[in-house]
Amino acid sequence: MMPTLEENVSLRPYNTFGLDVRARYFARFASADELRALLQNPRVQAAEKLILGGGSNLLFTQDFNGVVLKNEIRGLEITHEDANTQTALLRAGAGESWHGLVEYSLDQGLSGLENLSLIPGTVGASPLQNIGAYGAELRDTFDHLEAVEISSGALRVFTAGECGFGYRESVFKNVLRGQFVVTAVVLRLHRRARPNVRYGALSETLAELGIEGEPTPQDVSQAVIHIRRSKLPDPAEIGNAGSFFKNPEVSQAKFDHLKSQHPDLPGYPVPGGVKVPAGWLIERAGWKGLRRGPGEGTHGVHARQALVLVNHGGATGGEVRQLAEEIIASVRAQFGIELHPEVNIL
Numbered sequence: 129m130m131p132t133l134e135e136n137v138s139l140r141p142y143n144t145f146g147l148d149v150r151a152r153y154f155a156r157f158a159s160a161d162e163l164r165a166l167l168q169n170p171r172v173q174a175a176e177k178l179i180l181g182g183g184s185n186l187l188f189t190q191d192f193n194g195v196v197l198k199n200e201i202r203g204l205e206i207t208h209e210d211a212n213t214q215t216a217l218l219r220a221g222a223g224e225s226w227h228g229l230v231e232y233s234l235d236q237g238l239s240g241l242e243n244l245s246l247i248p249g250t251v252g253a254s255p256l257q258n259i260g261a262y263g264a265e266l267r268d269t270f271d272h273l274e275a276v277e278i279s280s281g282a283l284r285v286f287t288a289g290e291c292g293f294g295y296r297e298s299v300f301k302n303v304l305r306g307q308f309v310v311t312a313v314v315l316r317l318h319r320r321a322r323p324n325v326r327y328g329a330l331s332e333t334l335a336e337l338g339i340e341g342e343p344t345p346q347d348v349s350q351a352v353i354h355i356r357r358s359k360l361p362d363p364a365e366i367g368n369a370g371s372f373f374k375n376p377e378v379s380q381a382k383f384d385h386l387k388s389q390h391p392d393l394p395g396y397p398v399p400g401g402v403k404v405p406a407g408w409l410i411e412r413a414g415w416k417g418l419r420r421g422p423g424e425g426t427h428g429v430h431a432r433q434a435l436v437l438v439n440h441g442g443a444t445g446g447e448v449r450q451l452a453e454e455i456i457a458s459v460r461a462q463f464g465i466e467l468h469p470e471v472n473i474l
Contacts, residue, residue, distance in 0.1 A: 131155045131162050133169060139196065143183035144248060146367035147445050151178075153195035158202065158223070160274075160311045164281040166197060177278065178474070179309050181223065181250030185257070185369055187473045189445035199223045199252050201311055204232045214319040217271055222252025222310045226259070230349065238317035239345035240269040243324055245352040248363065248370060252310040256300045257470070258293040262352055263327035267293040271316040275308040284308065295398075296374050296470055323348040329355055359433045367439030368430065372452060373406040373467045386463060406459075406467055407435035413458045420451065427451065449473055 137154035140146060153175060157163040166172050176194030180186075203221035210216070216238055220229045226249050230241045243264035253259075255273055259266050270288050277284055292299040300308065323345050325331050333351040334343050343351075361368050378386075383395050383402040390412070395402040410416065416434040419425025427443035428451070430436040437448055456467045 130165050130169075131157050133166070133171065133195070137196070139180075139183070139188060139192065142180055142196075142198065143186050143188060144363035144367065144369055145187060145439050145445070145448065146363070146441075147188045147439065147443075149188040149191050149445065151192045151194070151196040154198070155195065156198045156200050158200045160201070160276055160283060163197070163199075163276055163309060163311070167276075167278060167281055171195070172197075177306070179252075181253040182225070182248055184248035184363070185253060185471055187369060187445050187448055187469075187471050189449050189473060192474065197309070199250065199309070199311075201252070203312075204229065206236060207314070214321075215316050216319065217314055218317055219312055219314045220251045221312055222250060224251045225249075226251055226254055233315075233317055234346055234349060237319060239319075239321045239323060240315070240317040242345040242349040243327070243330075243352055245349040246356045251313050255291055255293075255310065255313060256298055257296045258291075258298055260296070262330055262355070263324050265293070267291075269315045269317055271314045273310055273314065274312040275310045277308055279307070283311070295377070360436060361430055361432075361438060366430075367441070367443075368436050369471045371406075371435045372437045372469060372471050373410070373435060373455075374470045375403050375406045376409075376465050376467060377401050377403050378465060382464075386465075404465065405435075407433060409459045409463055409465060409467070410434040410455055413455070413462050415455055415458065421447070429455075445473075 134154045137151050138148055139151055140148040155166055157166055172195050178192060178196045180196050180198045200223040201221040202223055204224060205219050206216050207219045208217040218233060226247050229251055230245050233241050243262040247259055247261060254266050267288060273286050275284055323343055325343060330351055333355055337351060339347045360370060377398055379401045387393050394405050394408055411434040415429045417431040419428035421427055425440055427439050427448050430438050437451060459465055459467050
C-alpha cells in the first residue's frame with residue numbers, strides 16, 4: 129500500500145523545540161518497502177528530503193519547502209547469541225524510541241546501553257551523530273546498520289569502520305549526508321559485562337541512591353536517569369533539543385593556559401588534547417538562566433543547565449539561532465574557544 133503524501137503539514141508535534149513550522153509535503157513509512165515506494169513518487173524525487181525520527185536534534189528556523197519523511201520502522205529482536213563471548217546481537221528498527229531500546233535490552237539481561245539511558249530521539253538517529261553520554265558512546269556497542277540508498281532504493285549494510293564514527297560524528301553527517309536512510313541498527317551487547325561507572329557523576333549518584341558494591345546495569349541506568357532528570361528539562365514541558373552545543377576539544381597547551389587563568393576549569397583527556405565542558409564555558413560567560421522576549425521571556429538558556437537552549441513558548445527558530453550565535457561569539461571572545469552546535473539547524 130502506497131503511504132499517503134500530505135501537503136502543508138505543521139511540524140510542531142514532530143520537533144522537541146515545539147516550533148510551529150510547516151512542511152510542504154509530509155509522509156510516514158513503516159518499512160523499507162514503504163520508503164522505496166515514497167522515493168519513487170515524482171513529487172518526492174523532485175523535492176528536498178528530510179528524514180525525521182523523534183525531532184529531538186533539530187532547530188527549524190523556517191518552513192521546510194520539501195518533503196519530510198517520518199521514519200516509523202519498528203521492531204526489537206535478539207538475532208544471535210554467542211556463548212563463548214557471552215554477547216548477543218540486538219536488532220532494532222530505526223523508528224523505535226532510543227530509550228525504549230535501552231529498556232528492552234536491560235529487560236533481556238543485556239548490558240552496554242545503560243549509560244545512554246533517557247537520551248531522546250529514535251534508534252535511526254543514533255549512529256548519525258554517534259550519540260554518547262556519561263562515559264559511553266554508541267560505537268562502543270555498534271555492530272552494523274542497514275540503510276536504503278535514496279538514489280537507487282538499494283539496501284546497504286554499514287560496519288562500524290564504514291560509519292567513520294567520531295565525537296558526535298559519522299560519515300552520514302559529512303561525505304554521505306543526505307544519501308542514505310537508516311532502517312535498522314544492530315548492536316552487540318553483553319550478558320556478563322561489568323557496568324562502566326568511570327564517569328564521576330555516576331559513582332556519586334549511585335552512592336546518593338544507596339547503591340553499594342558492584343552496581344548492576346539497571347542500577348547504572350537508574351542513576352543516569354536520575355542525573356538527566358535533575359539537569360535537563362522535559363521537552364513536553366519546555367521546548368528544547370537537549371545539549372545544543374558539542375563539548376569543544378582543545379590542545380593540552382591551550383588548556384594549560386586557560387587553567388592558569390581559571391583554576392576551576394574542568395577538563396577531560398582525549399586523544400590529542402583535552403575536552404572542555406561547553407556548559408561550564410557558557411555559564412562562566414554569564415548566559416545561564418537568561419531569558420529573552422516579551423513578558424517573562426519566550427526563549428533563553430536553561431536555569432539548571434547552560435548547555436540547553438529553550439523555547440518557553442512563542443519563540444521562533446530564528447530567535448533561538450540568534451541566541452546561539454551570540455553565545456558562540458561570547459565564548460570565543462572570553463576564552464578563545466569555538467563552540468559548535470550539536471543540533472542540526474535548518
